[in-house]
Amino acid sequence: MPTELVVPEAGTRELSYAEAIREGLAQAMQADERVFLFGEDVGVYGGAFGVSGDLFHKFGPERVIDTPISELGIAGAAVGAAITGMKPVLELQFSDFVTLAMEQIVNQAAKIHFMFGGKATVPMVVRLPGGSGTGAAAQHSQSLEAWFAHVPGLKVVQPSTPHDAKGLLLAAIDDPNPVLIFEHKLLYKTKGPVPEEPYRVPIGKAAVRRAGRDLTIVGSSIMAIRAVAAAARLAGENIDAEVIDLRSLRPIDLTTIAASVRKTHRLLIVYEGVKIMGIGAEISAMIAESDAFDFLDAPIARLGGADVPLPYNPVLEKAAVPQEDDIVAAARRLVREGRA
């Protein structure tokens, strides 16, 4: 079981999101010899997005393992290793390829603890670089996190900052359950304060990034970053937005969202995944079912990905997912006109 989840004050030292994950991996491997990293090109090459970097040279080929190109094989090996007492961290080069590993993650990793009456646990961590914005087209740009949030037995997190990327990774490695970390490709180079010592960001706890009175904007990953930027612009129009960074999709921190909605009376949910049947629908329904319902003064609004395979054309790609301008416009309509 995870012990105490302690989040130290972020100091002044800045790391990139990718560096923060690498530091977390190194500290976990240092502290626990059962932790190992494997995936396609995570070793000698240092990872498709450079996240594992020099870890191969620090920990050697037995703990940073280059695998064949078989997501099903990697995931299956990770499940097996986890059952037998190891703590695998696997990287899927692009989160889109998780479709190939679906059987092992959904039917095995998520279920084994329950199928065997609690006798086995699957403490594995799957790192999935996701999201659009890199011109990588429809098969390398998706945001599939909602699929996994639908599966009992899995935990799903989506860090937006370097600080949370490291803290959620260490919490995920501690966790006895399979945890999927959806990292955002566009965030790998963003920088932010990261404490040097190991620390944990609690799974299942959202962060209020900005307090406000007029509406609540809920997002995760890069959408939380865009929502904070949008809120700063909205402040110039006298619209005071509260921004909640979900950080975890499963478990989801409904308490924080509902408390915010009770205060602001308006809710805008922003997510990169396809809007229909997505995270926004779930949050919207949870709020409508909760006692926060009576405090809504406008319909709940969602901004999500367009209902299309992501276009390669960069202009269309941008248009297909919520951007800062879209969030500003939707929030403005919601507050001023009572509709998004």
Add this chain to the structure above:
Amino acid sequence: MPIEVILPKVDMDMDDGIITEWKVASGDRVRQGQILFDIETNKSVMEVESPASGVIRDLAPITGEPVAVGTVVGWIDADAEAGASLAAAAERTRTTSPSAATAGIDHATSSEKRAASVEGASVAPSDSIRATPLARRAARMLDVNLADVAGSGPAGRIVEKDVAAHAGRAPESPVASDDRLVPFNPVRRIVAQRLTESAQRAPHFFLTAQIEMSALQAALRGPQGLRAAPDRPRASMTVALAYLAGRVLALHPLLNASIEGDAVRLHARINIGIAIDDQGDLFVPVLRDASTHTLDDLAHEFERLRAAVRARQIVPDDMRGGTFTISNLGMYGVDAFTAIINPPESAILAIGRTTDTPVGRDGQVVLRPMATFTLSSDHRIVDGVTAARFIADLREAIEHPEGLS
């Protein structure tokens, strides 16, 4: 069944229009297709027809200002018979149901029945009204009928600020005037009814005393401020006086009593109501068993009650069961006042401000912080001397509050 009359979109590029003339008056019987009003768009003046037959009401005023397309500008209670009488609709539903059941395949009867039940179901006014959940909640709390509120949201949806505006807004008046006629909200209605009853029925008399406050002030300003722990609220002067009054009331049962027919009920419990104002509304939450709780407990409880009042979440139970009331207007600079007894209690204590006042002490004129206390008593229960003894003991308790804990 109320039907919306909306400002229609009569031009492709029209966003709003100005109502220039109503051809009907509120309460008129209108038929479907009849001209109801003229609107002026940026292109022309158009006549708007009635969407239904029935009695029209709640006509939007002619202001000369543009009104957004889709705004509800009136209501028609379609089919005047049904609109006039809920009972009639319900009656029809009841009488047709069995006959439809027996007739089984009688087509006319069953469709009649369907019409009647649809009507019956939607007569409840809020069914056909667009309003946000928060607006509905506000309407419940302010006792506002949503059917009377003009919505400013999309398609005339009522949002919270419309309800708030309505609650403080005057109805249409035929006389042009800047006066505002504000209907009583439920709090005001209760205050008016109860205090009228008290002023008319209870023969009030008033005793006034100036009491020195220095010892009590010193006790409250002490290092602990009379609280159990730093995170507990400090006792205010009002709470301290309630605490002391509670102790004193225990010795004066007639001041903690109420009339019941031809008898006086002497209350075993001493529950002190504290009159507080919130945005112009009077609330009297009750500190229960004031004579047996510590001052710290009373301060804590009072803090809870005051917060509940401010949040408008005070529940009736928190305001029931008072046996004596304190009203303190000292913080507003009032020197002294007389209060009307909160029925069915037998007395109320009105407290003025504490101010440095020249008084004689040991043959010298000195300044002392003094406050004027006025006790209103119901002479049916309390005599002058009974009230005077209470005042004497209260003075003693306030001027020597050593036992305060």
